[in-house]
Amino acid sequence: MSEERSLNFLEEIVEEDIAAGKNGGKVLTRFPPEPNGYLHIGHAKSICLNFGLAQRYGGQTNLRFDDTNPSKEEVEYVDSIKEDVKWLGFNWANELYASDYFDKLYDFAVKLIKKGLAYVDDSTADEIAAQKGTPTEPGTPNQYRNRSVEENLQLFAEMKAGKYPDGAKVLRAKIDLASPNMHMRDPLMYRIKHTHHHRTGNDWCIYPMYDFAHGESDAIEEITHSVCTLEFVPHRPLYDWFIENLEIFPSKQYEFARLNLNYTVMSKRKLLQLVEEKYVDGWDDPRMPTISGLRRRGYTPASIREFCERIGIAKRENMIDVSLLEFCIREDLNKTAWRRMAVLDPIKMVITNYPEGQVENMFSENNPEAEGGDGGREIPFSRELWIEREDFMEDPPKKFFRLGVGLMVRLKSAYIVKCDSFEKDADGNVTQINCTYIPESRSQNDTSGIHVKGTIHWVSVPHAITAEVRLYDRLFKVEDPSNEDGDFKEYINPDSLQVLEKVYIEPDLANAVPGKGYQFMRKGYFTLDKNSTRDKMVFNRTVTLKDGWKGTAQQPSKG
RNA sequence: UGCCUGAUAGUAUAAUGGUAGUACGACGGUUUUUGGUACCGUUUGUCUAGGUUCGAAUCCUGGUCGGGCAACCA
Numbered sequence: 001m002s003e004e005r006s007l008n009f010l011e012e013i014v015e016e017d018i019a020a021g022k023n024g025g026k027v028l029t030r031f032p033p034e035p036n037g038y039l040h041i042g043h044a045k046s047i048c049l050n051f052g053l054a055q056r057y058g059g060q061t062n063l064r065f066d067d068t069n070p071s072k073e074e075v076e077y078v079d080s081i082k083e084d085v086k087w088l089g090f091n092w093a094n095e096l097y098a099s100d101y102f103d104k105l106y107d108f109a110v111k112l113i114k115k116g117l118a119y120v121d122d123s124t125a126d127e128i129a130a131q132k133g134t135p136t137e138p139g140t141p142n143q144y145r146n147r148s149v150e151e152n153l154q155l156f157a158e159m160k161a162g163k164y165p166d167g168a169k170v171l172r173a174k175i176d177l178a179s180p181n182m183h184m185r186d187p188l189m190y191r192i193k194h195t196h197h198h199r200t201g202n203d204w205c206i207y208p209m210y211d212f213a214h215g216e217s218d219a220i221e222e223i224t225h226s227v228c229t230l231e232f233v234p235h236r237p238l239y240d241w242f243i244e245n246l247e248i249f250p251s252k253q254y255e256f257a258r259l260n261l262n263y264t265v266m267s268k269r270k271l272l273q274l275v276e277e278k279y280v281d282g283w284d285d286p287r288m289p290t291i292s293g294l295r296r297r298g299y300t301p302a303s304i305r306e307f308c309e310r311i312g313i314a315k316r317e318n319m320i321d322v323s324l325l326e327f328c329i330r331e332d333l334n335k336t337a338w339r340r341m342a343v344l345d346p347i348k349m350v351i352t353n354y355p356e357g358q359v360e361n362m363f364s365e366n367n368p369e370a371e372g373g374d375g376g377r378e379i380p381f382s383r384e385l386w387i388e389r390e391d392f393m394e395d396p397p398k399k400f401f402r403l404g405v406g407l408m409v410r411l412k413s414a415y416i417v418k419c420d421s422f423e424k425d426a427d428g429n430v431t432q433i434n435c436t437y438i439p440e441s442r443s444q445n446d447t448s449g450i451h452v453k454g455t456i457h458w459v460s461v462p463h464a465i466t467a468e469v470r471l472y473d474r475l476f477k478v479e480d481p482s483n484e485d486g487d488f489k490e491y492i493n494p495d496s497l498q499v500l501e502k503v504y505i506e507p508d509l510a511n512a513v514p515g516k517g518y519q520f521m522r523k524g525y526f527t528l529d530k531n532s533t534r535d536k537m538v539f540n541r542t543v544t545l546k547d548g549w550k551g552t553a554q555q556p557s558k559g
Numbered sequence: 560u561g562c563c564u565g566a567u568a569g570u571a572u573a574a575u576g577g578u579a580g581u582a583c584g585a586c587g588g589u590u591u592u593u594g595g596u597a598c599c600g601u602u603u604g605u606c607u608a609g610g611u612u613c614g615a616a617u618c619c620u621g622g623u624c625g626g627g628c629a630a631c632c633a
Contacts, residue, residue: 191631549594
């Protein structure tokens with residue numbers, strides 16, 4: 001039943017640990033975001049990995065906010081992160097905060113001071129940087145490195161008590177200033193920051209650095225497998241050093257390659273810039289690679305989980321093609337989205353032999369992929385219809401299965417029509433297409449014996465509802481904007497958003513539900529935007545349908 | 560120039576000394592009242608040079624190329 005997928009390297013490690021009886025076979029992972037921005041698709045990879053690993057081996061996962069830098073962190077971000085993780089379909093065992101451990105962390109620091117393994121340094125940031133040396137030259141110790149335990153204890157207590165201004169002193173681990181690993185050259189453990197913290201308020205004016213908070217938090221929670229991205233590999237010796245010298249629970253850090261997606265940026269700093277400088281409409285702009293952006297775009301949690309499953313877990317740098325993400329959402333929506341008709345770029349068709357004033361209701365199933373079509377609805381049909389402008393050509397090429405004078409198509413779920421003539425305005429724009437219909441060709445009751453290659457969508461003119469439709473394309477013109485010369489914002493795609501103010505949609509779409517995906521037949525998948533109202537409906541295009549037609553040079557842009 | 564990492568079709572990811580496989584893409588076909596879906600087929604790969612071995616993507620050595628490391632960020 002369940003496909004035997006080969007294990008990724010982390011699953012192998014976990015299985016080995018379980019087999020070896022490590023931690024009594026327990027598996028506890030954690031997802032540790034810093035609440036300084038919204039979660040993106042890269043975080044989704046980490047979330048699926050951490051929660052998935054625990055689920056697979058009967059363990060649990062903590063959600064822990066790495067909130068050790070109050071100047072960047074906000075409650076808004078905490079809330080959005082919780083919402084996104086939940087939306088993705090994961091339940092954490094405990095909601096925790098590094099700031100919950102500030103007291104314990106302080107005690108840990110005191111313990112290291114007492115062991116002679118930490119000292120207070122009065123140097124400035126520049127001095128410390130200079131004294132650290134370079135990758136090829138060792139660092140040089142300063143006079144503070146030999147302070148007595150008693151003096152360090154007192155100074156550190158005074159730092160905590162608020163006696164010193166920001167930057168006046170730091171607490172450093174006393175390790176090895178000549179280490180080839182820069183992270184081991186007496187790394188900072190605490191800095192002074194008289195800043196309000198979103199949870200601890202003004203209780204603290206010293207805050208632990210990442211390296212002195214993360215592994216320690218893992219140990220406090222007894223995390224068995226602490227999974228992070230590759231850039232932390234050089235931190236691992238330090239992670240282990242603190243745990244060993246503090247003699248606390250031996251959590252282990254493992255690293256995997258972060259997700260890179262082409263035609264977008266993934267760093268929170270850059271995403272924040274796009275938001276603050278108004279290149280996009282907030283963190284949840286449908287063009288953003290954020291979870292909230294993807295949600296607003298119409299992506300489903302299942303499609304994102306599937307994507308994370310398909311990209312795999314390894315240790316080599318990678319660049320995933322967005323087309324894989326698009327494949328995943330199409331695959332999901334194809335099975336679930338109700339089919340509806342919408343004419344994005346309308347042109348009027350008049351069926352000259354259809355009685356004026358007559359209306360027929362045409363039945364059409366909701367989803368041909370589903371059992372029994374998943375029900376259906378009636379679509380009003382009349383003498384005048386809106387059809388897609390691109391479904392008519394004055395001079396159609398040979399394999400154009402749509403309309404042109406003399407050509408026949410089926411109107412989806414209705415009749416076969418033959419194009420007789422068309423009309424133009426003074427500027428040469430086609431304004432109207434005149435057709436005759438075949439009365440015997442009514443859908444589901446076709447006795448005409450006529451077979452046509454093309455079927456097109458339509459909306460009855462007197463019954464059409466007007467809506468706004470937003471078409472999205474990739475946010476950047478180049479595959480890897482961060483790697484180009486100059487500022488990444490120079491590579492923003494100016495056509496990433498196209499707003500169609502007046503689109504005609506079939507009447508049943510008045511019942512469209514937020515959060516549900518609809519397939520506008522032959523045009524793509526769409527979902528209601530959060531700002532849609534009863535009076536002015538707004539749909540976002542999630543993704544186009546795969547377009548296999550190579551008949552013209554002009555290909556509609558994917559998005 | 561130091562240290563740490565990694566390298567398998569276009570993109571990802573398996574093969575754990577024994578037939579280089581899978582997915583997406585691309586290309587072609589069948590079906591189709593969506594030029595969608597589904598189904599079938601084709602295509603393309605072990606960074607390089609040596610070595611060990613009956614046998615190497617896998618082990619060893621040298622090289623090449625990519626990524627990371629010198630924030631009071633995480």
